[in-house]
Amino acid sequence: MKLEFEMDTYKSEIKPTWCPGCGDFAVLRALQTAIHALQLEPWNVVIVSGIGCSSNLPHFLSTYGFHAIHGRALPVAEGVKLANPELQVIVTGGDGDGYGIGVGHFIHAMRRNIDITYLVMNNQIYGLTTGQASPTSEKGMKTKSTPIAGVIENPVDPISLALASGATYVARGFSGDVKGMSELVKNGITHHGFSLIDCMSPCVTYNKVNTYDFFRERVYDLAKEGHDPSDMKAAFAKAIEWPFVQRDRIPLGLFYRTEDVPTYEDLEPALKKGPPVHQPLGVTDADALLDEFL
Amino acid sequence: MSRRDIVARIGGAAGDGVSSTAESLAKIFARSGLNTWTYSSYQSVIRGGHVWTQVRGGLDPVLSQGVDPDIVMCLNQQTMDVHQGDVVEGGAIVYDLDGTKPDPKKLRKNVRLIGIPLRKKAQTLSANALMRNTVALGAVVRLFDLDFRHVESAFRDIWGDKKPEIVEQNIQAAKLGAAGVDEAGGSLKYGLAYTNQAKYLMTGNEALCLGALAAGVKFLAQYPMTPASSILHWMAVHGPAHGVVVKQVEDELAAMNMTVGAGFAGVRAMTATSGGGFSLMVEAIGQAGMTETPLVAVLVQRSGPSTGLPTKTEQGDLNLALGAGQGDWPRAILAPRNPEECFSLTAQAFNLAEIYQTPIIVISDLYLGEGYRTVDKLDFNVPIVRGMMAADGGISKEFRRYLITESGVSPRAIPGTKGFQHVAATDEHMESSELISDVLAGLPEHVEERRKMHEKRMRKLVGLRKDTPRPELWGPRNADLTLILWGSTWGPAHEAILHVDESDGVKVNSLEFPTVLATSPGSSLA
Numbered sequence: 001m002k003l004e005f006e007m008d009t010y011k012s013e014i015k016p017t018w019c020p021g022c023g024d025f026a027v028l029r030a031l032q033t034a035i036h037a038l039q040l041e042p043w044n045v046v047i048v049s050g051i052g053c054s055s056n057l058p059h060f061l062s063t064y065g066f067h068a069i070h071g072r073a074l075p076v077a078e079g080v081k082l083a084n085p086e087l088q089v090i091v092t093g094g095d096g097d098g099y100g101i102g103v104g105h106f107i108h109a110m111r112r113n114i115d116i117t118y119l120v121m122n123n124q125i126y127g128l129t130t131g132q133a134s135p136t137s138e139k140g141m142k143t144k145s146t147p148i149a150g151v152i153e154n155p156v157d158p159i160s161l162a163l164a165s166g167a168t169y170v171a172r173g174f175s176g177d178v179k180g181m182s183e184l185v186k187n188g189i190t191h192h193g194f195s196l197i198d199c200m201s202p203c204v205t206y207n208k209v210n211t212y213d214f215f216r217e218r219v220y221d222l223a224k225e226g227h228d229p230s231d232m233k234a235a236f237a238k239a240i241e242w243p244f245v246q247r248d249r250i251p252l253g254l255f256y257r258t259e260d261v262p263t264y265e266d267l268e269p270a271l272k273k274g275p276p277v278h279q280p281l282g283v284t285d286a287d288a289l290l291d292e293f294l
Numbered sequence: 295m296s297r298r299d300i301v302a303r304i305g306g307a308a309g310d311g312v313s314s315t316a317e318s319l320a321k322i323f324a325r326s327g328l329n330t331w332t333y334s335s336y337q338s339v340i341r342g343g344h345v346w347t348q349v350r351g352g353l354d355p356v357l358s359q360g361v362d363p364d365i366v367m368c369l370n371q372q373t374m375d376v377h378q379g380d381v382v383e384g385g386a387i388v389y390d391l392d393g394t395k396p397d398p399k400k401l402r403k404n405v406r407l408i409g410i411p412l413r414k415k416a417q418t419l420s421a422n423a424l425m426r427n428t429v430a431l432g433a434v435v436r437l438f439d440l441d442f443r444h445v446e447s448a449f450r451d452i453w454g455d456k457k458p459e460i461v462e463q464n465i466q467a468a469k470l471g472a473a474g475v476d477e478a479g480g481s482l483k484y485g486l487a488y489t490n491q492a493k494y495l496m497t498g499n500e501a502l503c504l505g506a507l508a509a510g511v512k513f514l515a516q517y518p519m520t521p522a523s524s525i526l527h528w529m530a531v532h533g534p535a536h537g538v539v540v541k542q543v544e545d546e547l548a549a550m551n552m553t554v555g556a557g558f559a560g561v562r563a564m565t566a567t568s569g570g571g572f573s574l575m576v577e578a579i580g581q582a583g584m585t586e587t588p589l590v591a592v593l594v595q596r597s598g599p600s601t602g603l604p605t606k607t608e609q610g611d612l613n614l615a616l617g618a619g620q621g622d623w624p625r626a627i628l629a630p631r632n633p634e635e636c637f638s639l640t641a642q643a644f645n646l647a648e649i650y651q652t653p654i655i656v657i658s659d660l661y662l663g664e665g666y667r668t669v670d671k672l673d674f675n676v677p678i679v680r681g682m683m684a685a686d687g688g689i690s691k692e693f694r695r696y697l698i699t700e701s702g703v704s705p706r707a708i709p710g711t712k713g714f715q716h717v718a719a720t721d722e723h724m725e726s727s728e729l730i731s732d733v734l735a736g737l738p739e740h741v742e743e744r745r746k747m748h749e750k751r752m753r754k755l756v757g758l759r760k761d762t763p764r765p766e767l768w769g770p771r772n773a774d775l776t777l778i779l780w781g782s783t784w785g786p787a788h789e790a791i792l793h794v795d796e797s798d799g800v801k802v803n804s805l806e807f808p809t810v811l812a813t814s815p816g817s818s819l820a
């Protein structure tokens with residue numbers, strides 16, 4: 001069967017500007033593969049990002065995009081989705097963007113279970129600002145901003161945070177496995193509710209600890225070890241394995257998924273009329289409105 | 295000579311029901327055909343403290359809450375202590391005979407003391423002590439010779455058909471208050487000829503919501519903050535029936551960023567806050583300026599700095615609105631003076647935002663936003679102009695979202711429109727929206743490109759200046775003194791101008807700015 005959209009249809013004319021070898025290339029490819037597999041119409045897809053190396057991603061695809069300010073991609077995306085729930089809204093960004101400056105929005109977007117897919121290119125460092133510590137940097141890691149004692153804070157664990165905040169699809173991918181990641185992204189997009197795909201995406205320039213090899217030596221596939229993604233308790237147990245319990249084995253794949261929770265859009269009264277963007281403007285019953293003030 | 299206007303002041307502790315009693319009185323005034331104006335002095339506690347509201351009604355247009363009251367209604371001793379000396383000659387004080395004491399030495403001449411056992415009377419009807427306010431309200435209505443019909447209809451509005459027995463009890467309570475006045479010598483006999491033709495009564499915030507609905511707002515995201523919260527409250531009740539998504543969100547950063555997203559997606563979107571919240575929105579409103587995303591931001595000022603005095607009015611945030619955001623981007627700031635303009639300028643703000651694809655700020659304040667005023671019937675037939683859409687031209691080949699044009703406005707396309715895909719970018723960008731900041735910034739031709747792009751955006755000011763209300767001169771042309779003003783000070787200023795002309799023969803006029811624009815170098819006001 002001939003597909004309507006070729007893989008290349010989704011590519012823009014702008015070439016990615018990342019350092020050669022950057023993990024973000026794999027995330028871009030995984031996303032492009034997923035939307036191609038789903039044959040999404042490029043004009044009905046909006047990719048929203050914040051600021052960071054990773055947040056440049058929307059420019060490299062031929063969909064609509066909004067390259068927002070640092071840390072605010074999620075609320076911009078939520079505004080887009082609520083204005084027109086027919087759009088496929090995808091958010092991309094870095095760990096600093098989403099788990100640092102934007103962590104408040106991250107939690108609230110998840111507790112809304114709004115139907116958005118969030119891809120975080122988690123490189124455990126600030127790339128664009130040339131190598132400071134990030135909220136996911138491992139304890140002890142020396143960076144430009146932690147040159148003496150290394151990082152002395154505990155890392156944020158996005159997987160546990162997502163489970164605790166009400167996300168209904170929680171997964172971890174790795175840039176060393178584009179195929180696996182694109183499966184996770186594809187299922188995240190078709191998932192009815194908020195989906196987080198935390199993508200371990202090595203920064204080859206500023207993170208010399210959490211490299212491709214670091215991950216290759218440690219990752220394993222949750223599905224192959226019989227993890228049941230409908231079991232939230234089991235998901236929590238898997239989530240805290242790394243970075244909290246040990247750092248020898250890092251689970252990849254789907255931690256948790258449920259379709260039983262209504263989305264934000266399902267519950268929002270104003271959307272019963274259909275997408276706000278298609279609604280007529282103005283008021284037809286002005287007198288009824290004014291009577292309240294008489 | 296019979297009187298042309300009346301003023302009542304109601305005071306008590308927070309939790310005494312001062313504001314609901316005052317709202318009922320304002321409604322009664324408006325339904326009697328009076329031009330009505332209220333002012334509330336309250337504070338940030340839910341119980342205790344001293345709160346009072348002044349309600350003024352006039353046969354002629356009123357322009358402020360007035361100065362000294364004809365009647366003070368004291369719901370506690372503190373109200374008596376603070377306000378008894380303000381009552382005008384020949385006025386009256388209504389108070390609870392049990393537990394409240396006037397000090398005759400502090401009163402002006404011929405002030406009548408209407409002591410009624412308010413609580414005891416109320417308790418003959420129900421255990422609910424709040425009805426003592428109703429007894430006192432009945433006394434005020436009688437003192438002013440207002441028609442009791444309006445008392446009944448006001449109560450029916452509050453409790454509705456669901457609780458007819460409560461409506462009935464309150465009517466009886468009010469009658470007990472009126473009887474108390476009759477026993478104490480009857481009404482003030484001011485002799486106002488009430489038309490009893492009801493007038494519309496609303497706050498500036500409510501009028502602003504109506505203007506937004508008339509213009510087709512479809513999205514409101516807000517975080518509660520006095521005195522902007524009543525916008526959220528009103529819209530939460532009425533918005534969804536008109537297809538408006540109304541959201542209380544996690545903070546003002548989210549509120550502004552969601553509004554940006556909704557504006558980008560093609561709906562008319564709005565957020566509202568006070569100075570503290572607006573401060574948090576600053577980076578994100580600049581984002582709308584840079585990405586050329588339409589939205590309306592409402593700034594209802596209260597007194598600052600910082601948390602300031604949350605329940606007092608101030609016009610201290612003009613600089614904040616004018617200077618919001620790093621760098622420079624085109625904006626218009628509309629400053630309504632009264633509820634009618636809260637309605638019309640908000641409706642206009644949505645047109646300007648879409649025509650010029652930039653944030654438009656509506657700046658108001660507590661005095662205007664929360665005060666009740668009577669207004670003429672609002673005309674919902676407002677023009678709706680959505681600005682230049684790329685799809686109207688039909689050509690999507692090599693669509694350039696940030697096309698450099700003479701007007702500074704580039705054709706806009708909303709997501710979902712086939713063939714016009716683009717990325718809205720907060721980094722400086724080229725016509726195609728490719729970033730200049732990224733790999734191109736080192737090349738001299740792209741530095742030139744940045745200059746052109748900035749100038750393109752700022753050229754929108756030329757059109758904005760043309761399309762926004764001009765400054766107005768009010769009063770005599772050759773005045774001894776000119777007051778320069780914007781926003782809610784309009785009413786009291788006009789009243790003062792009329793007053794000094796009449797009493798001192800001093801000629802004063804006012805130069806008023808319904809629009810405050812960020813001007814670019816070389817521009818002038820004229």
Ligand SMILES: Cc1ncc(C[n+]2csc(CCOP(=O)(O)OP(=O)(O)O)c2C)c(N)n1
Nearest residue numbers: 051052053054070094095096097126127128
């Ligand atoms: C409000 C604000 N603060 C700081 C910055 C500077 N800044 C740009 S990107 C960034 C962090 C980038 O790290 P991350 O989000 O992890 O993305 P990466 O570059 O690693 O992909 C910072 C701090 C900014 N643009 N805006």
Ligand code: SF4
Nearest residue numbers: 019022053127203204
């Ligand atoms: S600095 Fe790091 S994150 Fe940024 S592009 Fe280079 S490798 Fe990627």
